[in-house]
Amino acid sequence: MAIDNAARDSAETRLAKALFGFKLRDNAFHLLTLAAAWTVLLLLGGVIVSLVAGSMPAIKAFGFNFLTSEAWNPVTEKFGAMAPIYGTVVTSLIAMIIAVPIGLGIAVFLTELCPYVLRRPIGIAIELLAGIPSIIYGIWGLFVLAPFVQEHIQPGLIAFFADVPVLSMLFAGPPYGIGMLTAGVILAIMVLPIMSSISRDVFETVPAVLKESAFGIGCTTWEVVRFIVIPYTKVGIIGGVMLGLGRALGETMAVTFVIGNAHKITASLLAPGTTISATIANEFTEAVGDLYTSALIELGLILFVITFFILAISRYMLMRMHQQEGR
């Protein structure tokens, strides 16, 4: 009996030890991952704090006027963010209008219609597009796209819409080649890979049985895409669109090359404009004086806030959609 007891005791202690070890390791792992998660929050907080601290001189000097003023005069140190904000929003909108339908189209083609042999090459080509550094898009835009747009697209647009009431204002003025429209087109090309590869990935998550049943009851491919694939994946699609929008809002180098960098708000999409990130990239190195630098940092803060709100709105939209689905 004594021997049995002794054996059981040692087995129990070993078990207890082993369990304790597991617990310890689990706790350590928990702490480690928790720390990693907190690092992100701390970094984000650090960014916000330093942006706000850096913008304080400009906030004190201009107050709310900074958001509504179109002035950008480094000589007299009068700064306003209206023109860059306008340019950022308009170029991103143009990019979305072009890229969303094309991106979705590519994804639908790749998942539903494309012959198997072509899927991989096309998929890889799209991912290669995503891997091209933005400066290369910028140079390509400046040397190839802008002259092409100037010679072949803008004169046509100006002539075609000359007599249409609202559109004649959107497409007015001399064809410079560079300007808001060209910047929007470059952005569209740059966000296209993100949108199409994310949509393709989520389209592939649609259970084959759903599609098969739809085809089984006589649906056409169009109907399957429209009523099965897209409703099933709309959350993912919106996520992809928002990621693309995020990139379009913050994209810097490519835009700087082709937007024309004028601190002006013009109705015409062909006119030169500027964006928040292009302004910062252009002017930071030679910004002499604290107020000038501070105004640039405040622009950065504004971009941060805009991106934050867009992400928040998209989260909210996704939440609403989940709730509606629940009913």
Added chain:
Amino acid sequence: MTLFLRTSLAAVAISVVTGLSAVAMDISGAGATFPFPIYAKWADTYKKETGNGLNYQSIGSGGGIKQIKAKTVTFGASDMPLKPEELMEAGLVQFPTVTGGDVPVVNLEGIKPGELVLDGPTIAKIFLGEIKTWDDPAIKKLNPKAKLPSQAIVVVHRSDGSGTTFIWTDYLSKVSPDWKSKVGASTAVEWPAGIGAKGNEGVANNVIQTKGAIGYVEYAYAKQNKMTYTDLINKDGKSVAPDAESFKAAAANADWANAPGFYQILTDQPGAKSWPIAGATFILMHKVPEDAAAASEALKFFAWAYDKGDKAAEELDYVPLPDSVVALIKKTWAAEIKSADGKPLLN
């Protein structure tokens, strides 16, 4: 300056410099992009001759001024000279190294380099957006023989802050009261007209691509790219072409001896041969540097550059300073840059 900026700049400087500062006696400098090619060339030859290297980071004049004020580099470089009172306040000494300047470039069918002549007030009106076409009477009057088309003028300017822009706008401010009151002079201004392009290459490319365009680029850039430049009418009313001779004339005719802190902008200088939009590029150093050894190395380097670097500068289309100015600079070093115990750093 806020703590945030100072620390972030220091961080940038450290990350920029550490990668290159393996050799102990390297001199570190940062600033203007315009003189970067010649500083790099000098540094290369200097290293071969003496074994001492130079890290020059071309981060822009504004960056150079900030870095030298934050004491993260041995010298800062700027195309826009600091005013004497600003130098005083920061305890800095300033001296020019080489000169260059701006050249107006155009894209007009049938017009060859040097066939067109412009003057300051006319350029100011073009850049203000008041002269809108090439066959404007003001341009015709200056060029009675040229065939000027009735084409819209597309103004192209720099979008990034730049010493080239400072020289350009400083010149326009000197010759046009309108420009002075409406726009002013700085490395970046609120442009009344035209499109902005990044860098000399961006301006050049936009001018080349756009018919009827006028822009300004740095002299070496216009020359190396064989762009269609225009002649200019200078302060003495003479028409001059942009070349080494006219840049040298502008530098030689400037009154350096009576410019405290070498605060001398070479635009609109007198003299029959002076190119009106010339400018020098400057070095900034502390009067009492924290690291006296590095500062004395930097001074040795610049002394060597003044003595032996002229040929290299000319090859890169920079214009060396006249000997009289170099003598003034060396005098200033001896009198103003000192170690903590008051001894001049360069013997």
